[in-house]
Amino acid sequence: MTVKDAMDLLGADVLVGEEHLDREVRSACGSDMMSDVLAFSKDHSILLTGLCNPQVIRTAEMLDIVCIIFVRGKRPDDTVLQMAKERDLVVLATRHRMFSSCGMLYEAGLNGGAA
Amino acid sequence: MADVITLTYDISPDDFTRAGEASSDVKSKLKQMGVPPEAIRKVSIALYEGEINMVIHAEGGRITVEISPQRIYMVLADKGPGIPDIEKAMQAGWSTAPDEVRSLGFGAGMGLPNMKKYSDEMNIETEIGVGTTVTMSVNIA
Ligand SMILES: Nc1ncnc2c1ncn2[C@@H]1O[C@H](COP(=O)(O)OP(=O)(O)OP(=O)(O)O)[C@@H](O)[C@H]1O
Ligand SMILES: [Mg+2]
Numbered sequence: 679m680t681v682k683d684a685m686d687l688l689g690a691d692v693l694v695g696e697e698h699l700d701r702e703v704r705s706a707c708g709s710d711m712m713s714d715v716l717a718f719s720k721d722h723s724i725l726l727t728g729l730c731n732p733q734v735i736r737t738a739e740m741l742d743i744v745c746i747i748f749v750r751g752k753r754p755d756d757t758v759l760q761m762a763k764e765r766d767l768v769v770l771a772t773r774h775r776m777f778s779s780c781g782m783l784y785e786a787g788l789n790g791g792a793a
Numbered sequence: 794m795a796d797v798i799t800l801t802y803d804i805s806p807d808d809f810t811r812a813g814e815a816s817s818d819v820k821s822k823l824k825q826m827g828v829p830p831e832a833i834r835k836v837s838i839a840l841y842e843g844e845i846n847m848v849i850h851a852e853g854g855r856i857t858v859e860i861s862p863q864r865i866y867m868v869l870a871d872k873g874p875g876i877p878d879i880e881k882a883m884q885a886g887w888s889t890a891p892d893e894v895r896s897l898g899f900g901a902g903m904g905l906p907n908m909k910k911y912s913d914e915m916n917i918e919t920e921i922g923v924g925t926t927v928t929m930s931v932n933i934a
Contacts, residue, residue, distance in 0.1 A: 711901050712898035713899050713901035713902075716838060716841070716903065717901070717903035717904075717907045729897075731809075733809075733813060733845075734898070737841075739817060739820070740813075740834075740841045741834075741837075
């Protein structure tokens with residue numbers, strides 16, 4: 679699917695990267711612990727999280743993640759969004775909680791990557 | 794690219810929000826130099842974990858990165874408290890990070906094992922009350 683498909687499924691708003699919505703995404707991971715994301719992520723294109731600090735953007739950058747989705751209605755501040763913009767990331771925000779967001783994307787065909 | 798290129802960064806202890814700036818800069822420089830993506834990925838993840846450790850467990854320090862055509866060699870030196878038991882520290886899940894660090898998204902005890910996983914060679918020298926120096930190297934295939 680594309681980032682746009684994920685956005686529509688979650689009824690999400692685009693905060694950054696409107697011009698990249700046609701990017702292809704295959705797998706996703708969801709966590710508020712960046713430690714775990716760094717340790718377990720393998721070629722994920724989407725990161726779902728409820729954590730809003732700059733380290734979320736840096737973690738995504740190091741892992742070549744395409745799109746960050748903030749869940750539970752969280753919105754990072756402008757400094758964090760600016761960082762995402764500089765790194766060419768797409769940032770979405772959805773009101774859905776983590777479990778529901780992951781479930782909707784999984785059902786629509788995104789996978790969780792190799793175990 | 795016959796010469797060795799050396800990059801040096803002083804890591805500030807005071808500002809967690811800036812932790813990772815050095816790794817970010819190294820990553821973009823490696824990209825500009827045309828280093829293969831797989832090597833860049835390994836360096837980025839290993840270095841970022843190490844940089845975060847320098848900020849949350851030590852009082853900052855200095856990162857030196859040497860880039861040669863064969864490999865990327867990283868030295869992370871801090872004057873922090875040192876690591877009492879390296880074997881324990883290397884175990885997945887072992888962490889002394891306070892809750893405050895965990896609320897920032899770190900402190901799962903996964904960093905050192907992950908650095909080992911993504912580097913081709915890793916060594917830790919540490920002395921209690923003096924500091925810790927982690928060296929890692931990633932081969933350019
Ligand atoms: N530079 C350092 N100076 C002092 N102690 C360190 C240093 N690096 C790691 N440690 C010690 O080793 C432990 C394990 O480190 P590791 O990076 O594996 O996990 P963590 O930093 O606690 O959590 P995570 O990396 O998952 O966010 C730390 O909790 C800390 O006690
Ligand atoms: Mg760590």
